Amino acid sequence: MKIKRMLFVVLGCVCLALGCIGIALPILPTVPFFLATVFFFANSSQRLHDWFVGTTMYRRHLESYVQKKGMMMKTKLTIVGSVTVMMGIGFFLMFRKGIYIPCVILAVVWLCHVLYFFFCVKTIPAETEVLPER
Secondary structure: OHHHHHHHHHHHHHHHHHHHHHHHOOOOOHHHHHHHHHHHHHHHOHHHHHHHHOOHHHHHHOHHHHHHOEEEHHHHHHHHHHHHHHHHHHHHHHHHOOOHHHHHHHHHHHHHHHHHHHHHOEEEOOOOOOOOOO
């Protein structure tokens, strides 16, 4: 049983690292890696799970998705925009060199990203901040 726990801790740390890299590098999907981190930490150590759920990364990227099963439109646009820029650069460089089959694959992957975020992930309204009365 101890080996299983250690394996889950290691897998959770690997997923956490990949998710953090995915924040800066839009080609790596942040949300699935953070979801896997939550799963592995929850099954290995309550202390690690509680720590991760309390981090700003979790609250910024996953909390609304996990609790309400959706994302704000601003979050969706940020994700799709950064993915579009990164994939667009790769597409342009490959197209310029005459490498067309990877361009088609990249275009299909981009289209899948767009379809998933706008048709599969529920859009939740932006949380409005309540201003104190004067």
